[in-house]
Amino acid sequence: MLHILRQIARTGIKTEAPPAPADEVTLMARLNRDVLRTLGRALSIRHVDAGSCNGCELEIHALGNPYYNIEGLGIRFVASPRHADMLLVTGPVSKHMAVALKRTYDATPDPKLVVAVGDCGCNGGIFGESYASLGRVSNVIPVDVAVPGCPPTPVALLAGILAAIEAHAPEATEPTYDATRDSGSG
Amino acid sequence: MNLAALGLAGAALPSPVPALRVPVSSGQVLTACRLAWEQDGELVALWLADERDRKRGFTLRVVLCDRDGLTQLELTLPDASARYPDLSLIFPAAGRMQRAAYDLMGVRADADDERPWLRQSGWPAGRFPLQRDFVAPPTWEPADEAYAFVKVEGEGVHEIPVGPVHAGIIEPGHFRFQVVGEKVLRLEERLAYVHKGIEKRFEAMSVRDAFRLAGRISGDSTVAYAWAYAQAVEAIAAVTPPPRAAWLRALALERERVANHLGDLGYLGNDAGFAFGLAQFSRLKEDVLRLNQRAFGHRLMMDYVVPGGVALSVTAEHVTALREQSSTLRREIEILHHIYDDHDGVQDRFRACGRVSTSLAKALGLAGVAGRASGRPRDLRCDFARAPYDGLHVRRATRTEGDVAARVAVRFDEALESLRLIEVIVDAMSPGEHDIALPAIGEYRQGLGYVEGWRGPVLVALETGPNESIRRCHPHDPSWSSWPVLEHAVIGNIVPDFPLINKSFNLSYSGHDL
Numbered sequence: 001m002l003h004i005l006r007q008i009a010r011t012g013i014k015t016e017a018p019p020a021p022a023d024e025v026t027l028m029a030r031l032n033r034d035v036l037r038t039l040g041r042a043l044s045i046r047h048v049d050a051g052s053c054n055g056c057e058l059e060i061h062a063l064g065n066p067y068y069n070i071e072g073l074g075i076r077f078v079a080s081p082r083h084a085d086m087l088l089v090t091g092p093v094s095k096h097m098a099v100a101l102k103r104t105y106d107a108t109p110d111p112k113l114v115v116a117v118g119d120c121g122c123n124g125g126i127f128g129e130s131y132a133s134l135g136r137v138s139n140v141i142p143v144d145v146a147v148p149g150c151p152p153t154p155v156a157l158l159a160g161i162l163a164a165i166e167a168h169a170p171e172a173t174e175p176t177y178d179a180t181r182d183s184g185s186g
Numbered sequence: 187m188n189l190a191a192l193g194l195a196g197a198a199l200p201s202p203v204p205a206l207r208v209p210v211s212s213g214q215v216l217t218a219c220r221l222a223w224e225q226d227g228e229l230v231a232l233w234l235a236d237e238r239d240r241k242r243g244f245t246l247r248v249v250l251c252d253r254d255g256l257t258q259l260e261l262t263l264p265d266a267s268a269r270y271p272d273l274s275l276i277f278p279a280a281g282r283m284q285r286a287a288y289d290l291m292g293v294r295a296d297a298d299d300e301r302p303w304l305r306q307s308g309w310p311a312g313r314f315p316l317q318r319d320f321v322a323p324p325t326w327e328p329a330d331e332a333y334a335f336v337k338v339e340g341e342g343v344h345e346i347p348v349g350p351v352h353a354g355i356i357e358p359g360h361f362r363f364q365v366v367g368e369k370v371l372r373l374e375e376r377l378a379y380v381h382k383g384i385e386k387r388f389e390a391m392s393v394r395d396a397f398r399l400a401g402r403i404s405g406d407s408t409v410a411y412a413w414a415y416a417q418a419v420e421a422i423a424a425v426t427p428p429p430r431a432a433w434l435r436a437l438a439l440e441r442e443r444v445a446n447h448l449g450d451l452g453y454l455g456n457d458a459g460f461a462f463g464l465a466q467f468s469r470l471k472e473d474v475l476r477l478n479q480r481a482f483g484h485r486l487m488m489d490y491v492v493p494g495g496v497a498l499s500v501t502a503e504h505v506t507a508l509r510e511q512s513s514t515l516r517r518e519i520e521i522l523h524h525i526y527d528d529h530d531g532v533q534d535r536f537r538a539c540g541r542v543s544t545s546l547a548k549a550l551g552l553a554g555v556a557g558r559a560s561g562r563p564r565d566l567r568c569d570f571a572r573a574p575y576d577g578l579h580v581r582r583a584t585r586t587e588g589d590v591a592a593r594v595a596v597r598f599d600e601a602l603e604s605l606r607l608i609e610v611i612v613d614a615m616s617p618g619e620h621d622i623a624l625p626a627i628g629e630y631r632q633g634l635g636y637v638e639g640w641r642g643p644v645l646v647a648l649e650t651g652p653n654e655s656i657r658r659c660h661p662h663d664p665s666w667s668s669w670p671v672l673e674h675a676v677i678g679n680i681v682p683d684f685p686l687i688n689k690s691f692n693l694s695y696s697g698h699d700l
Contacts, residue, residue: 003521003528007466007525011466048351048358049357051380051382053402053403053404053696054357054406054696055406055408055486057356057405058406059485060355061355061468062471067469067472077354092382094380095307095326095328096307096308096379096699097380098328099307099330100358126399126402127383127384130322132308132382133383150488151486
């Protein structure tokens with residue numbers, strides 16, 4: 001136990017503090033605010049691998065590490081689409097996953113957001129459309145935001161999640177976050 | 187392999203590991219496999235090629251590996267109605283490979299299990315995507331798949347279907363458990379959900395460009411696949427990349443191993459209820475990925491290994507950072523290793539859980555990390571050390587317990603050994619060019635690539651067509667032989683231990699489903 005506590009103390013807090021504006025940390029602060037404004041509560045995401053090479057999954061995992069600390073922003077990955085506000089879908093949609101993806105979408109309560117992840121999710125990527133692949137996610141279910149990258153970095157994923165939230169925000173939001181202003185205005 | 191004992195002779199097959207191509211008859215396939223089995227050899231891969239355009243029907247290719255190297259048996263089948271011997275009688279892992287080969291190419295093995303393996307409802311039965319004259323149906327309707335799972339009957343037995351969409355952030359697959367109470371009587375896997383037609387896609391790409399596709403067969407092993415692909419191309423073109431390219435490839439491969447082992451060690455702690463482990467290891471993994479971005483231009487090092495060399499060299503500044511990171515990581519991992527070892531709760535979950543005995547591992551051909559944890563001390567970096575591994579003297583990690591604890595221990599040992607290798611590599615790395623221009627690549631040539639990825643050995647078998655096209659490319663993931671072993675590893679364990687056991691194997695879905 002002593003070793004564990006010592007390691008925790010030695011490691012310190014790795015979550016990146018908001019230093020300068022217009023960087024990834026500012027982005028995370030905006031995300032946090034807009035999630036609360038739009039949903040009035042934490043955001044729950046259901047991830048669906050619809051045919052990915054698993055590269056995107058590695059970067060989605062990275063969102064949970066102490067540097068990005070996505071749970072600290074009130075964003076959780078949940079085990080069931082019925083608990084989800086958002087689907088994060090990776091891969092070109094393989095024909096073998098099309099039914100499961102549609103069912104997952106149908107099981108997600110309204111209002112639901114869909115973020116397609118990676119070059120494959122955006123346009124089929126290197127796999128394209130074929131006897132086995134239906135290509136981009138929007139060929140199978142409606143998509144709010146597509147995040148390019150092979151795979152997208154954790155910061156790009158956060159930006160994509162934010163964009164989907166903003167697109168559904170009930171009121172207009174400022175283009176950039178200003179910590180000195182009352183977050184209720186605008 | 188001692189082919190003379192069988193009255194067979196082979197011709198050299200271009201490959202980084204000694205390899206022979208051996209034409210065989212139907213009976214000789216079985217005899218050769220039996221001989222390999224007796225001499226502790228193993229089945230690496232099995233696939234079919236459509237040779238009808240050259241009036242040779244179909245060819246079955248079976249790659250075996252023993253201490254002498256690789257042997258590629260080639261059996262010509264006159265047409266799709268011909269059957270070839272069921273090799274699963276000798277190598278059980280052949281069963282699914284044979285079913286997959288039928289789904290894609292339409293020639294059956296003479297085996298009892300005729301259920302599809304890679305085909306679900308994606309394309310009609312009786313149509314075979316890898317046949318050269320295959321045309322995808324113009325319309326396609328999603329449909330449920332009917333699959334005949336084996337059921338256990340009896341009082342109190344019930345069935346738990348899981349997937350394809352899982353509770354966590356993992357790849358899709360279906361697991362069908364037959365249980366009594368909490369105890370697992372039987373697990374049957376149903377994979378192929380992420381089949382995206384990779385082998386067919388290769389045939390529409392040029393030999394020079396397809397390294398990008400190879401690097402996306404299983405994203406977590408992008409360096410291993412891209413290197414194996416590059417080896418196959420270089421073997422065919424008969425070129426050797428400059429020494430610095432070999433050093434940089436090994437550097438990238440060892441960093442891929444470190445990153446994946448760190449990720450697994452974190453999730454294994456987490457699955458045993460020790461969230462501290464995930465927080466610690468995932469931060470260390472992020473440190474690795476961030477330095478990858480700086481030094482190799484990509485967090486996962488995708489598209490870093492290219493045929494002929496590597497995409498870019500590392501600078502002196504990065505060499506310093508790489509060396510420093512290795513020594514920091516070594517210290518951190520050793521601290522965490524002690525914490526895991528001393529934690530009774532974690533060890534209670536790890537020990538005796540999901541055990542695979544050495545004899546079962548041999549019988550089923552368990553490969554890679556999981557194989558080394560079950561007393562199969564195979565590691566291509568030691569067994570067939572090629573530059574730069576020939577000068578590195580990799581210490582192979584092995585355990586014999588075959589449980590989750592052993593698979594954790596192998597990962598700890600290998601991560602530390604890889605960090606040692608990285609320090610040696612950055613100090614020993616020779617200056618000079620980091621790539622070489624490829625000459626024109628001939629048609630109808632075959633070559634192999636074989637690399638010890640972090641999960642296990644990755645094979646890429648490449649055959650060229652006219653004008654630097656790809657005639658056939660068969661990439662083979664070590665997960666093929668390990669997935670069936672997972673079904674055995676969970677027998678008698680309780681259902682809640684399945685995620686832990688599954689994670690301790692951490693097999694690839696995408697690399698298997700192709």
